Amino acid sequence: MTLADHLPILPIAIPALAAPCALLVMRRRRGLAIGIAFASCLAMLAAGLALMALVSDGTIIAYAVGEWPAPFGIVLVADRLAAMMLVLAATLALIALLHAVLTRADRKGWHFHPLFQFQLMGLNGAFLTGDLFNLFVFFEVLLIASYGLMLHGQGRARLKAGVQYVVVNLVGSSVFLIALGLLYALTGTLNMADMGARVAAVPPEDQGLLRIAALLLVSVFALKAAVAPLHLWLARTYAVSTPAVAALFAILTKVGVYSLIRVVPQVFGDGAGAAAWVPAPYLLPAAMVSAVIGFAGVFAARSMAEQAAYAVIGSTGTLLIAVAGWTPDSLGAALYYLAHSTIAAAALFIVADAVARRRGSFGDRASPGPDFADRSGVGLLFMLAAIAATGLPPLSGFIGKLLILKSLTALPDWGWAWGVILGTTLIGVIGFARVGSAVFWKRADDAGLPPPAASRVDLAAPIIALALLAALSAGAGWASAYANAAAAQVLDPSLSARAVLTEPRP
C-alpha cells in the first residue's frame, strides 16, 4: 500500500498526533505550539483537497481500518460530500486559528491548541466514518473538545452557559445511544451501508421499533443542528464563547445537518418500511420555524455576538428547508449554501470581536458608543459579513439562496418555503442594518474618551473569510456543480454500499 491509499485516515491521524505534541510544548514554547497547530491545519487542508481531487470523478473510497473487511471492521468512507466537509472544516479552522493567534485569545488558557486539534479530529472523523457507532464516538470527541473550548477564557457567563451546554449534549448522547441500541437489535449491524441493506428485512412486528429508533436518531441530529424546538441551547452558548472559538463552532451545527444528509438517504431510504424518509413530515415545518426564530433573533439581538449566534440558527433553518426536499437539486443547493453559511457565520463572529476589542467597555453591544479606531473599515467588514449572512448580492449567500429557491419550485409546498426564506431575509437585513447603524453611525454623547487604538491585525481573519466568500461566489459554477454531484451521490445509497461492502483486497 502506498501513502495515497492511506489518505482517508490522514484527516483523523494528523490532529490526533498534533494535539499531544501541542500539549507537550504549550507551556515552554508557545511559538512552537502555534506552529504545530498551523502545520496540522494546513496538512489537513492538503489532505482534504487531495481527497477531493481523488473522489471528484465519482469514486467512493472505502478505507477498512486494520484491513478488517466491512461490515465487521470499522470503515471510513470518503466521497464527494465527505471531502467537501473536510475542506470546509480545515479552511474554517485556519481562519479561526489565525484570529485566535493574532488576537492572542489562545493565551487565555493553557490548552487552547490541543483542544482545537481534538475538535478538528472529532469533526473530520464524523465526516469520514461509515459506521454509526463511530459517528457517536467522533461526536463525543468533538463535544468533549468543544466543552473545553467553549469554557476557554472562563468567567461567569461562560460557566453558566457551559453547564447548560454540557447537560443538553449529555442528554443528546444518551438518546443517540438508545437509538443505536435499537437499530443494532433490529438489524444486527452498525455499518451504515450494511444497515441500509438490512433495514428492509426487518419483520412487520418490529416496524414500530424501527420507526422509534429512526426518529430518536433524527432528533439527536436535529439537536446538534439546533433545529427548532431544540435550538434553545445555541444562542447563549455561542454568544459567550471566545469569538475565535465561536467561529469554529459555526461548523458544529453543520455536523448535525451533515449527519442527517448522510444517514437518512442511506439507512432510512425507500426500502426502510415504516422508517422510510422518517423525518420528512417534520423537517420542513421545523426548518421553517427555525429560520423564522433565527432571523427574528437577528432582528432583536442585544449584542453583535448574540446576533451572529441567531444568524447561525436562521441559516441552519434555511439550509434544512432545502434539505427537506430530498431531491438532488435541492440537496445540491443546500450543500452550496452550507459551505457559504458556515464561513459567513464565522465572519460575523470575528467582526463582532473586532468591534468589541475597539470599543472598550461598550463591547459589542448593539447601542451607540464612543468613536473608535478604524470605524469605517470595521463597518465595511460588518456590512459585507451581514450581506453574506442575509444572502444579498454580490456574495455567495445570494447565489445559495437563489439556488435553494429555484430548486424548491419543483416541490409541492414551495409557496410556504419561498415566503419563509424571502421574509426572513428581509427581517435579517433590517436587523443587521439596525445594529450596524447603532454601532457604526451613531455616537453616544456621554461615552467618554475613545479607547486607545488597537492594532489592526484582528482584521486579517475577517478579510480572509470574506475573500473566501467572494471566491465561492466567483467560482459558483464549479462549486454548485460539485455540490450537485455530491448530492446525487448521497441520494443513491447503492453507490456507497457497493464501494463499502466489497471483498477486501487480497
Add this chain to the structure above:
Amino acid sequence: MSYEFLMASAIGVLVAGGIYLALRARTFQVVLGLTLISYAVNLFLFASGRLVVGSPPIWDKAVSEYTDPLPQALVLTAIVITFGMTAFVVILALRSFLETGSDHVDGDTVPCDTQDGMADGDSPP
C-alpha cells in the same frame, strides 16, 4: 418473573428517575439524573444483543449457543465515555457554583438556599 421483565423494568425505572432528576433546577440533582440515564442506556445497549444466559461470547468448539459480543464492546465504550463526561460535568458544576455562588442550572444569582430544596415553612436566612 422472567429475566427480560426484570431487565426492562429496571431500565424503565432508571430512565424515569433520571428524567425526573435531570429536570430539576439544581446541578447536583441534574448530574445524578444524567448518571441514572446513562446507567439505563448501558443496560439497554447490553440488552440490544438479546439476553442470553450462561453462554460464552467467544467461539468455542464445544458450544453452539453464543451471546453477542458486540454490545458488550459497545457498552464498554459507552461506560468509558459517560464516566469521563460525568467527571467533567461534576467539576464544571462545582466551578460554576464557586464562581457564580449559585448551583442553579439557569445560573440565577439568587443564593441557592433561598431557592427550592428548602423545607416548607422555612424562611430564607
